[in-house]
Amino acid sequence: MRHVLAIYRKELRLYFDSPIAYIFIIVFLAITSWLFFRTFFLVRVASMRSFFTIIPWLCMFFIPAVSMRLWAEERKTGSNELLMSWPLQEWEVVLGKYLAALTVYVVTIVLTVPLAIVVGALGAPEWGVIVGSYLGCIFLGAAILAIGTFISSLTSNQIVAFIISVIIVAGLTIVGQPLVTMFLQGPLVILVPYAEWLGLANHFSSISRGVIDSRDIIYYILLTALPLYLTVKSIQASKVG
């Protein structure tokens, strides 16, 4: 655990010593606040629903921007040579790096809490829904970040890591939407429940209704654990190649 912590602290410093984390946080907050307040005072409903519906679409672009450097940069500069020559297990490094990136995201999400306070001051929102939605944000982000981490471990080019991650996350987000499922007709209809189950945003919207269903939790845990496991495997595989 000491190793994980050492890697975690080093990665977190790299995020906060450089402008990456600040740019990420500021842009994320600016966009969400702007999109939220644009309609909030017109609609005059004390709810954060419009805020939470845009979160999956923002995460699709923002989280790969955080995860893209995790491994690609090390491979590019060759510092993974050094990293892997130290007595660390692959999973310790993967976990340390992942948790550091997750921290950047969680800090960002926590910084949107003032929005909830504003809503609470102006009306009487359903707090259960808001708390559930925040929980959903964390689960959703954790899964997207894990996917981004895996993609980053496959390439030494950060831009490639970013683009591939966005494409995969976009695919996972869209697959459960009516936009896709309405094309599954005839014999393909049997695929509809699977497509809906696979959709990232579907599970998010069910959590953000305030319903904590174990199926959604299991979905997100799987979608976080599997890419991280694959990351460990891809790093091990690169040694045998």
Add this chain to the structure above:
Amino acid sequence: MIEVENLTKRFGSTVAVDAVSFTVKPGEVVGFLGPNGAGKTTTMRIITGLIYPQSGTARVHGMDIWDEPVEVRKLLGYLPEATPLYDEMSVTDFLGFVATVRGIPAREIRARVEKMIEVCSLQTMAFKDISELSRGFRQRVGLAQALIHDPPALVLDEPTSGLDPTQILEIRRLVRELGKEKAILFSTHILDEANKTCDRILIINDGRLVGEGSPHDLAAMASGEAVYSIEFKGDANSFTEQLPGHFKVARSQPGVEGYTGMELTCSDTADHSEELFDLTVAVGGKLRQLSRKEATLEDVFLELTKGGEA
């Protein structure tokens, strides 16, 4: 300390390392010499567990890279080629981080980092970001990183490349100093460096070990011939006729002022210069130059590495 056994590594259809075996004992500096692309770095990367071979194995202090990769890495200090470091960190922070992942107890880290800064003469750079350092200082940070846990074995991949002559001398001095107790495997493509720094040299070419021994042994096994060059004036014919049997005239050409330049090869490696002098006197000639050349390490190297291309 470091044992390499029958190591073979292929990348696709290219064989990078082909059945290489050697050992490095404690208190020994072993130079790993070969042209670029000969397989030096690949071998070193296998020893440090960065990649795995297709067959064969390496052991450090009896620990096998296949069974206990983490234990092996604990016993090794590794300086990768081109010295990649975390550029955004300061020297002190970086060394502190390495000390932590190396498992040095928290309360000793400070003292250990300070010691390394002293050993590698980094005092003036301690709080600078690594990205601001010159090549020489980067290399020293790389060495400090490899030495921080006081490992019994060191693997240094071209530690002097890109340095100026003063820095090269410093690194060589440090390597020799460390080599008194540690097992050091140290790669280079500079012959002179291997000659001056190492107790033993391994010559690798095209993935195969083609020569092994002390710098002196290697030079002796070169061709088994010594070469004498002389400048002679007088009766050249009777001189060549009366030459003892182990000499052969390799080349003879008239020079200035009536002297003849000659190159003689001698099948015996012992020094026969005196015979040539006595013979010159016996035939009533004069000698202006007499020198004996043994094959140098360079000749050995060229000869051994040429074999692979043919």
